Amino acid sequence: MYHLTVYTHFAAAHNLINYQGDCENLHGHNWKVEVTVSARELDKAGLGIDFKILKSETKEVLGLLDHKYLNELPPFTEISPSSENLSRFLFEKLSETFNNDNVRVTKVNVWESDYACASYTAD
Ligand SMILES: Nc1nc2c(c(=O)[nH]1)N=C([C@H](O)[C@H](O)COP(=O)(O)OP(=O)(O)OP(=O)(O)O)CN2
Ligand SMILES: [Zn+2]
Numbered sequence: 001m002y003h004l005t006v007y008t009h010f011a012a013a014h015n016l017i018n019y020q021g022d023c024e025n026l027h028g029h030n031w032k033v034e035v036t037v038s039a040r041e042l043d044k045a046g047l048g049i050d051f052k053i054l055k056s057e058t059k060e061v062l063g064l065l066d067h068k069y070l071n072e073l074p075p076f077t078e079i080s081p082s083s084e085n086l087s088r089f090l091f092e093k094l095s096e097t098f099n100n101d102n103v104r105v106t107k108v109n110v111w112e113s114d115y116a117c118a119s120y121t122a123d
Helices: 051-062 083-098
Strands: 002-014 027-039 103-111 117-121
Touching: 002 051, 027 051, 027 083, 051 083, 083 103, 083 117
Parallel strands: none
Antiparallel strands: 002 027, 027 103, 103 117
């Protein structure tokens, strides 16, 4: 199995729901997002999936969140827009985009700072 990872980012505002502390107040982050897909086979060019496609399609999905107030967007009107919930949301959206007979999204890391990251994986 081949594992490919791309790295991109988005900026947004949020406030945590059901949280007691500073983060219940409106604030923002420049989230960094790492997407890993796994490919069983390579094409004739030796690629599992072209990084160009992986990056451009990932950016399109992140466009749903970029420069938005996350708490106004489903499902974050109902669940807290924590990095954990963002990683699962992005994992599911990116799986709709990329999964096929050969390629599957296997991990999404969401970094809300240089020091703190949440991940969602296939298992
Ligand atoms: N497990 C999680 N914990 C926290 C999350 C989260 O998504 N998952 N999110 C937050 C807040 O979003 C908050 O903005 C982060 O605050 P904090 O950790 O205090 O970050 P700072 O950059 O301000 O770091 P300092 O170390 O306090 O300078 C909180 N927890
Ligand atoms: Zn925050």
